[in-house]
Amino acid sequence: MKLFLYQIAQVRSGDKANDSDVSVFAPNESVYNFLKESLTPAVVKSVLSSIVDGKVVRFEVPNLLALKFLLTDALGGGASGSLRIDNLGKSIGGIFSTIELELPETLLKAVHIRPV
Amino acid sequence: MSKAIRVGAGQGFYGDDPWFALQSAKYGNVDYMGFDSLAELTLAILEKARQKNPDKGYAADIITYANLLLPFVKERGLSLVTNAGGLNPHAAAKAVARLAKKIDFDNLKIATITGDDIKGKIKQLRQAGLKFENLDTGEPMPDEILNNIIFANCYLGAIPVKDALDRNADIVVAGRITDPALFAGPILSGMNWQTDNLDQVAFATLLGHLLECGGQITGGNFSGDWESIPNLERLGYPIAEVYDDLTAVITKPEGTGGMVSKDTVKEQMLYEIHDPSNYIGPDCIVDITSAILTDIGKNRVKISGVRGKKPPTALKALFAYPDGYIAEGRILYGVPNALRKAKAMAEIMKKRLDILGIKPIAYESEFIGGGALKRKEPDYEPDEILLRVAVKVASKSEAQQVTKLFPAYILDGPPGADFFGAPPKPRQAIGIWSALIDRELIERDVKVNVKTAKEILEA
Incomplete structure (x- = not known):
C-alpha cells in the first residue's frame, strides 16, 4: 500500500546551528525494521535535496524504535543569520514525513494508518 | 523508590507565557522549577542593553516570573533556577531583591552564577595561545571576528547550580548555562546525588533535557495524532518526579490540558540531541540508547536505564559577531x-x-x-x-x-x-x-555567590 510516512510514524525536527535534526518514530518493531530498510541516508537526501545542502547522517535508536537523522547545512545559514522564514527548520520534520512509502501488505494489520 | 522530589518546567524560551508556570506552582506540588530565557539572539540584545546601561543586560522575563512566583517561594519553599541573568546576573539579582523587599521577603536567598561570560578575557586567552578553532571546520578564528565580538559565552553545567542550592539558595540566577542544567542542578542537589556518579549525573541531565522545552513534551508540537491531544488552551507544563533508584516519572499538574504518554515523551527525548549514544554536555556524556520508557498510568510515563560517560575536557563557547x-x-x-x-x-x-x-x-x-x-x-x-x-x-x-x-x-x-x-x-x-575551550581555563573563574535580598540591597 502506498502511503505517506506521517500516516504511520511520528516525525519531529529541531535545529543546532545550520543543521536540522530529525527524529522518526515507528509504532512497532516490524514497521521499524521496514523504515530502517526504506529510509536510507541516500533516499532522505534525494527527497530533501531542495533543503539539505550538506550530508545526511543516520543513527539507529532501537530502544525507542526510532531513527535519528542529522541533516547538515539545511537552514540557510543558521537561526540567527538565516533569511528563511523557517529559520529553525520546524517544518522540516513535516516535509520529511511526506516521504512516500510502499508499505508491505504483511505490515498493514499491525499498524494504525492515520488519514491523509 | 524511596526519596522523591518534583521538578517542574516553568519556561521553555524567552517570551514564553508565564500562565503555564503558574499552573505548576499552584497545582503541581513542585519543589523546584527551572526557567529558560536565553537564546543566541537574546544575548545579542542583552549586550546592547548592557552597553547603554551597566544595570541592564539580563532578560526582563525574570521580573514577570519573579513577581508571579516569589509568593510560592516565601510561603511554600519552592526554589527557582533561571538563566535570565543573561550577561549581568548581579543586576538581575538586584532586581529580584527589590521585588522580594516589596513582599517583605528580606531573607530570600539569591544565588548568582558568573564566569560563563568570557568576552572580557578573550584577548588574554588568545595571548595564552588559544586559536578558538571552529568546531565544524577547524579553522582558527580570524581577526575580523575576534575584533568584533558582540558576546562570548561558555556553556556551564549543573554543578554550580547544585552548589548554589546546596547552600540553600531560594532562587538561582545564572547566565549561559545549558538548558538541562536548569533542572539537573535541582535534581542533583535535591536527591543529594554525587557529581562523580556518572549515571546519576546523566539521568539528571536527561530529565533536564525532557523538561527544558516546556509543553513540547506534554502534547505541544506533537507530530503523532495531534488532533487527539485535549485542551491545549490550558496545557500543563511537565513535571519530573525523581526517585533515588534512578527512575523518574514524567507527569503534569492535575486539571491541566495536554497529554503525557510514551509517544509525547519520546519525541522530546530525541529532540535536537544529534548522536543518541553521545549527547554531550558539560557535566557528562549521556547515552540514551538503553533508556526505557513505560506508560504507567494516565499522564504518567516512567523512565529508567539512562547511562553516563565521562564529561568532556573542554567546554563549548559561542562567539557572536x-x-x-x-x-x-x-x-x-x-x-x-x-x-x-x-x-x-x-x-x-x-x-x-x-x-x-x-x-x-x-x-x-x-x-x-x-x-x-x-x-x-x-x-x-x-x-x-x-x-x-x-x-x-x-x-x-x-x-x-x-x-x-x-x-x-x-x-x-x-x-x-x-x-x-x-x-x-x-x-x-x-x-x-562555536569553539571548544579547555574547561580549566573557564572553571577557575566560575563563581557562585549566595546572599539574602537584604544583603544585596544594602551592598
Missing part, C-alpha cells in the same frame, strides 16, 4: 496568477536594488502559499500568495533603505497587490562561531 543587517518586505497577491505576480515582483526588486547600487550579501524570495518551505510548488492555482523578500546587506542604513522600497510597489508593480502590514524593522544578523 555582526553579520550584516536583514531587511524584509511582504506583499500579498491575489488571483489570477498570484504566484506569477509574486515571482515577477521578486525579480523587479532585485533589479531595483541594482539600480540603487545596493549589493546584497544574500537575497531570498519566498512565496508563502506557493512552496515557501521548499518542498514543491502547488499543482493548482492558489487564491493568494504572500511574497516575502529578505535581503542581507552590510549596513543598517542600507537595510533601512531597502525596507522603504516595498510600499511603492503596491501601486507600481503587478496588479492586485495588498499591503500586508508595515514592513518589519531591519534587524542585525548575528554570526555564531
Whole structure:
C-alpha cells in the first residue's frame, strides 16, 4: 500500500546551528525494521535535496524504535543569520514525513494508518 | 523508590507565557522549577542593553516570573533556577531583591552564577595561545571576528547550580548555562546525588533535557495524532518526579490540558540531541540508547536505564559577531496568477536594488502559499500568495533603505497587490562561531555567590 510516512510514524525536527535534526518514530518493531530498510541516508537526501545542502547522517535508536537523522547545512545559514522564514527548520520534520512509502501488505494489520 | 522530589518546567524560551508556570506552582506540588530565557539572539540584545546601561543586560522575563512566583517561594519553599541573568546576573539579582523587599521577603536567598561570560578575557586567552578553532571546520578564528565580538559565552553545567542550592539558595540566577542544567542542578542537589556518579549525573541531565522545552513534551508540537491531544488552551507544563533508584516519572499538574504518554515523551527525548549514544554536555556524556520508557498510568510515563560517560575536557563557547543587517518586505497577491505576480515582483526588486547600487550579501524570495518551505510548488492555482523578500546587506542604513522600497510597489508593480502590514524593522544578523575551550581555563573563574535580598540591597 502506498502511503505517506506521517500516516504511520511520528516525525519531529529541531535545529543546532545550520543543521536540522530529525527524529522518526515507528509504532512497532516490524514497521521499524521496514523504515530502517526504506529510509536510507541516500533516499532522505534525494527527497530533501531542495533543503539539505550538506550530508545526511543516520543513527539507529532501537530502544525507542526510532531513527535519528542529522541533516547538515539545511537552514540557510543558521537561526540567527538565516533569511528563511523557517529559520529553525520546524517544518522540516513535516516535509520529511511526506516521504512516500510502499508499505508491505504483511505490515498493514499491525499498524494504525492515520488519514491523509 | 524511596526519596522523591518534583521538578517542574516553568519556561521553555524567552517570551514564553508565564500562565503555564503558574499552573505548576499552584497545582503541581513542585519543589523546584527551572526557567529558560536565553537564546543566541537574546544575548545579542542583552549586550546592547548592557552597553547603554551597566544595570541592564539580563532578560526582563525574570521580573514577570519573579513577581508571579516569589509568593510560592516565601510561603511554600519552592526554589527557582533561571538563566535570565543573561550577561549581568548581579543586576538581575538586584532586581529580584527589590521585588522580594516589596513582599517583605528580606531573607530570600539569591544565588548568582558568573564566569560563563568570557568576552572580557578573550584577548588574554588568545595571548595564552588559544586559536578558538571552529568546531565544524577547524579553522582558527580570524581577526575580523575576534575584533568584533558582540558576546562570548561558555556553556556551564549543573554543578554550580547544585552548589548554589546546596547552600540553600531560594532562587538561582545564572547566565549561559545549558538548558538541562536548569533542572539537573535541582535534581542533583535535591536527591543529594554525587557529581562523580556518572549515571546519576546523566539521568539528571536527561530529565533536564525532557523538561527544558516546556509543553513540547506534554502534547505541544506533537507530530503523532495531534488532533487527539485535549485542551491545549490550558496545557500543563511537565513535571519530573525523581526517585533515588534512578527512575523518574514524567507527569503534569492535575486539571491541566495536554497529554503525557510514551509517544509525547519520546519525541522530546530525541529532540535536537544529534548522536543518541553521545549527547554531550558539560557535566557528562549521556547515552540514551538503553533508556526505557513505560506508560504507567494516565499522564504518567516512567523512565529508567539512562547511562553516563565521562564529561568532556573542554567546554563549548559561542562567539557572536555582526553579520550584516536583514531587511524584509511582504506583499500579498491575489488571483489570477498570484504566484506569477509574486515571482515577477521578486525579480523587479532585485533589479531595483541594482539600480540603487545596493549589493546584497544574500537575497531570498519566498512565496508563502506557493512552496515557501521548499518542498514543491502547488499543482493548482492558489487564491493568494504572500511574497516575502529578505535581503542581507552590510549596513543598517542600507537595510533601512531597502525596507522603504516595498510600499511603492503596491501601486507600481503587478496588479492586485495588498499591503500586508508595515514592513518589519531591519534587524542585525548575528554570526555564531562555536569553539571548544579547555574547561580549566573557564572553571577557575566560575563563581557562585549566595546572599539574602537584604544583603544585596544594602551592598
